[in-house]
Amino acid sequence: MTKSIAIVADRIAWEERQLIEAGPDLGLTVEWINDESLCLGQSDVTALSRFDAILLRSRSYTRGGLIATLAEESGSRVINSARAINLCENKAVLRTALRAANVPVPEFRLVLSRSDFARALKEFAPPVVLKPVYGGMGKRVALIRDADAAHSLYDYVEDLGHAFEQACLVEPFLAGGASTRCLVVGDVLVGVAEFTTGGEDWRNNAALGNLSRAAADDPEVTKIVNGVLDVLGPGIYGIDLFQTSEGYVVNEVNHAPGFRAVAQATGVNVADAIGGYLQEVLS
Incomplete structure (x- = not known):
């Protein structure tokens, strides 16, 4: 019997189109639902009740966890789980959960004020990276090479309108010019790619159009990915790693990963x- 899947997202990008087009051959009907059109909240009724499963791919770092939480309350099967999405949406909370499970993460300081920022700069001498607690795709991530410019840059953080936008992390800059994207479907590591900067931009995020190549199998990577899954549970994730002199660390986990580059x-x-995983979950 054909299963019906709702992709809840803010738009249909390349990934969503691939999933919609692949659906019929996998015994799935896949329909896009705009994440701004749901008005959830009534515990026993949901606009998503006609679907067998909800694939939550909202790129918003405020909508995803909220929609997943309310959809689960009303009885919908949501992938990824609300708990996993809520963890992934907040870099500070995610890193704390991973660190508690002995999964390696970068050193960081939570910055909620200029005094926090000044103290972080004393503990981590430049170069350091300033990044938002909520956000992805390399947006608003700044490399601070010079202490003289640091407080001028922080002026822009203070001018942001909302407190959640002002919450930031400061961490040492891990030089090396490459990151590793691990794409997980269910509990299987289906692909690993290395991203390197393709131009003047120091960030090596795939969403910025940088260079990618397949990475060789690495038992250390597999071990870290399994550690992340022990914390989050099975799902569809993009796990981003940095390599340091002491081994890999988890930079972040994307709950609605782009997978074109991988x-x-x-x-x-x-x-x-992904289609095979959805069929397995619903069987």
Whole structure:
């Protein structure tokens, strides 16, 4: 019997189109639902009740966890789980949970004020990275190479309108110019790609169009990915790693990962892998 899947997202990007087009061959009907059109909140009724499962791919760092929480309350099967999405949306909370489970993460300081920022700069001498607690795709991530420029840059943080936008992390800059994206479907590591900067921008985020190539199998990577899954549970994740002199650390985990770069670098049919996982979950 064909299963019905709702992709809840703010738009149809390349990944969503791949999933929609792959659906019929996998015994799935896949429909996009705008994440701004749901008006959830009544515990026993939901606009998503006609679907067998909800694939939550909202790129908003405020909508995803809220929608997943309310959809689960009303009885919908949501992938990823509300708990996992809420953890992934907050870098400070996620890193704390991973660190408690002995999964390696970068050193960081939570910065909620200029005094926090000044203290972080004393504890981590530049170069350091300033990044928002809520956010992704490399946006508003700043490399501070010079202490003289640091407080001028922080002026821009103070001018942001909302407190959640002002919450930041400061961490040492891990030089090396590459990051590793691990794409997980269910509890399987389906593809690993290395991203390197392709131009003047120091950030090596795939969303910025930087260079990618398939990465070799690495038992250390597999061990870290399994540690992340022990914390979050099975799901669909993009786990981003940095390599240090002491080994890999988890920079962040994306709960609605873009997978075009990994698919193109590795040749993995990610849409088929996700479809197979959805069928397995619903069987």
